[in-house]
Amino acid sequence: MVEEFFISDNKSKLDTFFIHSYLSEQSYWAKGRSIENVLRSIENSLCFGVYNLEQKQIGFARLVTDQVVFAWIMDVFVAKECRGKGISIKLIDHILQRPEIADVNGIGLRTNDAHALYGKFGFEKIKNPETWMLKKRV
DSSP: OOOSEEEEOOGGGOOHHHHHHIIIIIOSSSTTOOHHHHHHHHHTSEEEEEEETTSOEEEEEEEEEOSSSEEEEEEEEEOGGGTTSSHHHHHHHHHHTOGGGTTOSEEEOOOSSOHHHHHTTTOOOOSOGGGOOOOOOO
């Protein structure tokens, strides 16, 4: 089967208007995020664009890591009209194969609605959530 999409980590290919529009208007986790903050997050992350064969961006994810202790997967999405084709599975698999996180102790993420997707890759609920702490500025 020929794939109808491909994944690239080339930041110069990213459609930042598409990414910002989805994150700030459609996502539940980044609603209202400014274009400046989207650009800064892209600048400081490993980024993955998903593109159709006509080179139009149809998905995105980013990864932040120290390459030793921890990695965090964020802002994962596929355009609504392209869902149901296994794109998210390929995207997460692609990220998890990256050499930058081959030896990382833990890979984290947060989701309200994609537990089944991430469970396929061994992600599970935090066993001792009482040991985790978070300082929110917003």
